[in-house]
Amino acid sequence: MSFSAAGEILGAAARVRTLTLAHHPELPDGTYAMVETYCTDPGCDCRKTMILVHHDHRHVSTINFGWETPEFYARWYGAPLDARTRAEMQGPSIDLNSPDLVPPGAMLAFFSALLDARYLEHLRSQYTRFRAAVAKPAGA
């Protein structure tokens, strides 16, 4: 699967969520930008985001998050999910290729705490807009 930042497809309408941390026990102080990327593969409906977390403009962590059920991803995959694929697809997890410049466990806990109904709805609707935009032929 190939992923692109929401802003590359949707332009300025794809607002990047930023958060400022101070005095967190494990994560460095500063501004964190949660850059959402989504899948650009034609015809794919993987319903997940990969979030590139930037701390003071440096890519420090990559988070996978799929909001659907394990049953959805098993249907998408066409087979029961092995542990690795399930971890990549369903729920929040730190990506295997994450740079891990901040403690991954702390980043995962931080992201999980952010995941309220509003953020979830934002990710789902951003995915829908993104997929609609990539489905259009270029120049249309």
Ligand SMILES: [Zn+2]
């Ligand atoms: Zn996909």
